[in-house]
Amino acid sequence: MFLLCFTSVALAADEKPKPANEKPNPEEPRVNPLEIKTPDPLLPKLPKKGTLTAEQQATLRTSLDELNAQAATLLQAGDVPGAFDIWYRELRLRRALGPVEEVQALGRVGEIAWQRNQKFDSQVIAARLQAIQTEAQQKKSLTPELLLALGQAYQQVRLLEAAIKVYQQILADQRARGDTAAQEETVKTLAQLNLDWFDYPQAAAAYEELMAQAQARGDRVNELVYLQKLIYIYDKAKQPQNALKTKQLLAQTYLNQQDYTKLAALKIAIAADYEALNQPDEASQNYQEAYSLALSLKQYAAASEALTRLGALYRTHNQPQSALQIYQVLLTVEQQSYNYYGLMYAYDQMGQIYLEQKQYPQALAVFQQGLELAKSLQYQENYFTTQIQRVNQQSSQ
Numbered sequence: 001m002f003l004l005c006f007t008s009v010a011l012a013a014d015e016k017p018k019p020a021n022e023k024p025n026p027e028e029p030r031v032n033p034l035e036i037k038t039p040d041p042l043l044p045k046l047p048k049k050g051t052l053t054a055e056q057q058a059t060l061r062t063s064l065d066e067l068n069a070q071a072a073t074l075l076q077a078g079d080v081p082g083a084f085d086i087w088y089r090e091l092r093l094r095r096a097l098g099p100v101e102e103v104q105a106l107g108r109v110g111e112i113a114w115q116r117n118q119k120f121d122s123q124v125i126a127a128r129l130q131a132i133q134t135e136a137q138q139k140k141s142l143t144p145e146l147l148l149a150l151g152q153a154y155q156q157v158r159l160l161e162a163a164i165k166v167y168q169q170i171l172a173d174q175r176a177r178g179d180t181a182a183q184e185e186t187v188k189t190l191a192q193l194n195l196d197w198f199d200y201p202q203a204a205a206a207y208e209e210l211m212a213q214a215q216a217r218g219d220r221v222n223e224l225v226y227l228q229k230l231i232y233i234y235d236k237a238k239q240p241q242n243a244l245k246t247k248q249l250l251a252q253t254y255l256n257q258q259d260y261t262k263l264a265a266l267k268i269a270i271a272a273d274y275e276a277l278n279q280p281d282e283a284s285q286n287y288q289e290a291y292s293l294a295l296s297l298k299q300y301a302a303a304s305e306a307l308t309r310l311g312a313l314y315r316t317h318n319q320p321q322s323a324l325q326i327y328q329v330l331l332t333v334e335q336q337s338y339n340y341y342g343l344m345y346a347y348d349q350m351g352q353i354y355l356e357q358k359q360y361p362q363a364l365a366v367f368q369q370g371l372e373l374a375k376s377l378q379y380q381e382n383y384f385t386t387q388i389q390r391v392n393q394q395s396s397q
Contacts, residue, residue: 030120033088034128043093057097064090064097064105075112084113084121091128099132099141100149106132107153114158126157133166144173151189160197164190184213191229200237204230224253231269240276247273264294264302268309280317284310291329300337307333308342311349320353327353344373344380351387360395367391 042063052060067090075083087109094102106125113121133150136142147170154163171186191206211226213219227250234243247270254263267290274283287310294302307330314323327346334342347370354363371384 032124033085034091034124036088036092040089040093043096052096060093060096061101064093067093068105068108080116080118084109084118087112091125099136100143100146103129103132103146103149103153107149107156110153110157114156122157126159129153129157129159130162144170147173155193160193164193164197164199167193184210195229195233200233204233204237204242207233220253220257224250227253240273244270244273244277260293260297261299264290264297264299264306267293268302268306271306271309275313280313283313287313295333300333300339303333304330304337304339304342308345315349315353320357324350324353340373340377341379344370344377344384347373348384348387351391355387355391355394358394360391364388364391364395 042060067086071083071086071090074080074086091102091105091109094105106129110122110125110129112118113125129150133142136146147166151163151166151170154160154166167186167190171183171190174183174186187206187210191203191210194200194203194206207226207229211223211230214223214226227246230246231243231250234240234246247266251263251266251270254260254266267286271283271286271290274280274286287306291303291306291310294300294306307326311323311326311330314320314326327350330346331343334340334346347366351363351367351370354360354366367384367387371381371388374381374384
């Protein structure tokens with residue numbers, strides 16, 4: 001039996017931090033600081049059993065927490081090498097407390113290394129995490145507690161692929177045990193990890209599962225959260241069919257809750273999906289609904305966007321008269337909201353349509369109105385002057 005004796009002053013006595021301005025020699029091979037074998041005064045020889053007693057573990061933990069605090073203080077003072085020297089000492093000693101505590105400490109320090117773009121330190125810590133996992137797998141000692149610690153640490157050091165594999169294993173274990181409550185939290189974690197990894201199909205599958213569970217238990221709050229996540233995923237993945245279906249579900253949810261404030265913007269997004277699916281009639285209907293709703297709520301920006309997109313839709317499908325009608329209405333909306341740049345846009349679009357139809361007097365009139373606004377704003381004056389010159393040149397031919 002032995003006792004571990006420490007004092008706060010002596011915690012880092014055997015390793016002097018390097019000066020803050022001292023840079024490592026790039027040609028000098030770097031020793032893995034987690035594999036230094038120098039005996040540490042904080043950890044005398046283990047007893048015959050090979051493990052520390054509960055009292056010794058508690059004493060060691062206290063000392064290692066003090067090392068962590070010292071390193072944090074040095075980091076705050078700008079001494080990054082000195083801070084990591086102490087952290088590496090702490091991490092080496094954490095091994096005596098078992099793999100779970102070591103992994104938790106590795107994750108904590110690894111996150112700091114990643115945040116500060118310490119490439120070497122991040123690689124060293126990531127390699128140690130992987131070595132712990134490999135060893136535990138070989139010894140068949142990969143407990144649920146260690147798996148969870150590894151998953152969290154991999155997230156902290158941004159090894160997302162490794163984290164996903166660990167959480168998949170955790171989920172499989174939870175499903176085998178029938179632990180429903182734990183499963184949901186793990187699926188949430190996997191959903192976000194896959195999203196961060198840009199694996200949209202896997203992220204969507206996870207959020208679809210979560211949404212189905214929320215619907216089954218009548219959890220409207222989380223159902224809304226998962227719907228919004230799915231919309232983001234399907235939009236990013238450029239899957240308008242799935243995006244449309246999910247947005248329609250969200251729209252119905254807003255209607256059921258009588259929450260109309262977000263409905264106009266959502267209707268615009270639904271219309272855009274219909275456009276992507278080459279269904280212009282449905283797109284037109286949703287743009288019109290979005291405009292009417294936005295106007296009733298005095299959401300002039302949304303009303304303007306709906307009309308702008310609707311006008312462009314009509315122009316794309318060669319319906320100039322319908323587009324002109326829309327731009328006339330757009331003028332009114334922009335006047336109500338004092339959006340002079342929006343007025344300039346509407347005048348320009350009308351002028352282009354009149355010019356295409358060789359209605360030169362009408363084209364000249366709207367371009368001149370656009371020029372007056374441009375002069376007052378000192379913006380795009382040359383553009384409107386050029387359009388007027390085009391009208392005059394074409395009308396004189």
